[in-house]
Amino acid sequence: MPLSYSYSNFENRETTIPIEDLKDTSWDTKSHRISAMVHLNNLSVEGDSQFSDGTPIKGRTIRLAGFEFNSFLNDNWFYFVKADGAYSGIPAGYMDIFIGGGYHLSMNKNRTNIQAKFGIGAGGGGGVDTKGGFLIYPDLSIEQKIYDNLYVSVNKGFLMSPNAHFLSSTLGVGLKYYIEKDGIQIDDATAKESKFKGIETIIKQDWYIDANRNGGFSQDMHQISLQINVFLNKYIYGAGQTSFANFGDAGAYAEGIVGLGVQSPLFLDRKVSVFAQVLAGAAGGGGISTGEGLIVKPSLGTNVKLTNNLNLRGGFGYVKARGGELSSVFANFGLTYDFSFLSAK
Structure with a gap:
């Protein structure tokens, strides 16, 4: 995984930069x-x-x-x-x-x-x-x-x-x-177009209320999640999320889900945005009743800007397992780190 990268502010996402403006700068390097x-x-x-x-x-x-x-x-x-x-x-x-x-x-x-x-x-x-x-x-x-x-x-x-x-x-x-x-030199030639693309990385804690278990009973379950959003345009993003149970007697439970979401422009003095997303994929383990493993997880939430890159994030939603008994309301709270990187072609 790349651990070093050049970046710009998240608000610059989808901004097109003329190639001529990037020549003889730190971006004028091999991509x-x-x-x-x-x-x-x-x-x-x-x-x-x-x-x-x-x-x-x-x-x-x-x-x-x-x-x-x-x-x-x-x-x-x-x-x-x-x-x-x-x-x-x-x-x-x-x-x-x-x-x-x-x-x-x-x-x-x-x-x-x-x-x-x-x-x-x-x-x-x-x-x-x-x-x-x-x-x-x-x-x-x-x-x-x-x-x-x-x-x-x-x-x-x-x-x-x-x-x-x-x-x-x-x-x-x-x-x-x-x-x-991270550069405008592609295959020994200069790119014809460059644009900043937005990325959100999210760490959050999920709380599943009365999560249905194998054995016919329910109990609250908590998990820690990592989600990465890649913005396809200024407001629509593709998302990938992985989660692992950490409280609630479901220690082997895990999720791997993907989907799409939409995020509003900033408002209230450019400090707040709202989002809606639908994720789906595989989940199982820990005695949670997910049938053969397919879950669907729609949610809504709010981001509150702390710095140019850091936000508080809160949300709520519903998770349903296909073929299993899991059918729970959930809430979450966490932090997001946002930035944009230069994409050339």
């Missing part, structure tokens, strides 16, 4: 390419794979939703981090996370890409027997440009333990967005 993808991945379980009680899983399809982030070392080589959670096919709770590297090949005037990658990581839950949890992930994908920097990706590969105790073939589809950031 750094990154990509972000949301995807659906199907695991077709094969071999002697089984649940922890010994029941065979072979023939089942485990459906996953997740997120992948790539950072390029040069024009071809990249490293990635990828996380997924199951939402259908088995009891809720299966999740995995991988890190790895890959090779990127572009063709058709950069409209078509082929990527080969290999990852190592950990996975388990949902009753799936992955032994110690160590998994490997070889994969091949093809990407086709559909608009601007947006590509549709189709991938095929394997997800397995090294000794094939758990073995599955993978087939998935995703939407990937490429960004050339």
Whole structure:
């Protein structure tokens, strides 16, 4: 993950800067390419794979939703981090996370890409027997440009333990967005256009009121969440969120969800904004009744500006599990750190 970057104030998001104005400045340097993808991945379980009680899983399809982030070392080589959670096919709770590297090949005037990658990581839950949890992930994908920097990706590969105790073939589809950031020199040429893109990073504490549990009872549950919003234009954003229970006797509960939101302009002396968002994805564990794992989570809230980059954030909403009993009102409170980065093309 990139830990150093050049940035501007969040309020500069979607501001277009003439390339001529950036020449001979600190922005006149080689750009750094990154990509972000949301995807659906199907695991077709094969071999002697089984649940922890010994029941065979072979023939089942485990459906996953997740997120992948790539950072390029040069024009071809990249490293990635990828996380997924199951939402259908088995009891809720299966999740995995991988890190790895890959090779990127572009063709058709950069409209078509082929990527080969290999990852190592950990996975388990949902009753799936992955032994110690160590998994490997070889994969091949093809990407086709559909608009601007947006590509549709189709991938095929394997997800397995090294000794094939758990073995599955993978087939998935995703939407990937490429960004050339922090510089105006792209492929040894000067970019034609540059614009600041807004990012919000949010740390918050969620409180689920009377969260329904397996066993027919309910109890309040609390979790800590990290959410990242990438603004697609000045007011609409794509969001990714991961959360982990920290109070309420649900210690293994976790969420991995994505979605869209809208945020108002600042008002009340440019100190306050409001937002609305709908997130959905995988959740499970900790005895929370989420069925096979798919949840939907709409919410509303308010940001109060403290500094140019820092805000207080509060919200409330409703979370519902498909196929499970979880159906709760929730509230949250936290902090956001906002900035914009330069995107060139």
